[in-house]
Amino acid sequence: xxxxxxxxxxxxxxxxxxxxxxxxxxxxxxxxxxxxxxxxxxxxxxxxxxxxxxxxxxxxxxxxxxxxxxxxxxxxxxxxxxxxxxxxxxxxxxxxxxxxxxxxxxxxxxxxxxxxxxxxxxxxxxxxxxxxxxx
Numbered sequence: 001x002x003x004x005x006x007x008x009x010x011x012x013x014x015x016x017x018x019x020x021x022x023x024x025x026x027x028x029x030x031x032x033x034x035x036x037x038x039x040x041x042x043x044x045x046x047x048x049x050x051x052x053x054x055x056x057x058x059x060x061x062x063x064x065x066x067x068x069x070x071x072x073x074x075x076x077x078x079x080x081x082x083x084x085x086x087x088x089x090x091x092x093x094x095x096x097x098x099x100x101x102x103x104x105x106x107x108x109x110x111x112x113x114x115x116x117x118x119x120x121x122x123x124x125x126x127x128x129x130x131x132x133x134x135x
Contacts, residue, residue: 075125083118
């Protein structure tokens with residue numbers, strides 16, 4: 001069962017496209033900046049473009065959430081809350097591990113923990129409520 005209404009599907013698709021553009025721009029910017037393959041001004045322009053795309057993606061997600069029905073909003077807000085908690089725990093917990101000698105991690109590593117947690121909790125919520133509706 002698809003948990004998205006046509007409007008929710010359209011709004012989530014818009015968010016997904018903006019987020020994909022932001023992720024790809026971030027990856028390109030990271031590769032070019034780290035390899036010194038891009039002049040300073042172009043690097044700054046690419047960085048600004050990445051941030052702008054992320055802001056637009058975030059705004060489109062807020063539109064999606066505000067227009068979603070209560071159940072879908074509940075699933076997404078629970079996923080966001082648990083992802084935020086997982087991010088805080090991973091950042092603070094690993095910071096202590098670094099002080100004990102573990103290798104240093106980049107901020108993107110904690111972001112990855114948050115994104116994976118967010119996706120898994122959404123998937124679990126969709127499955128949980130889909131199974132309840134079928135019963």
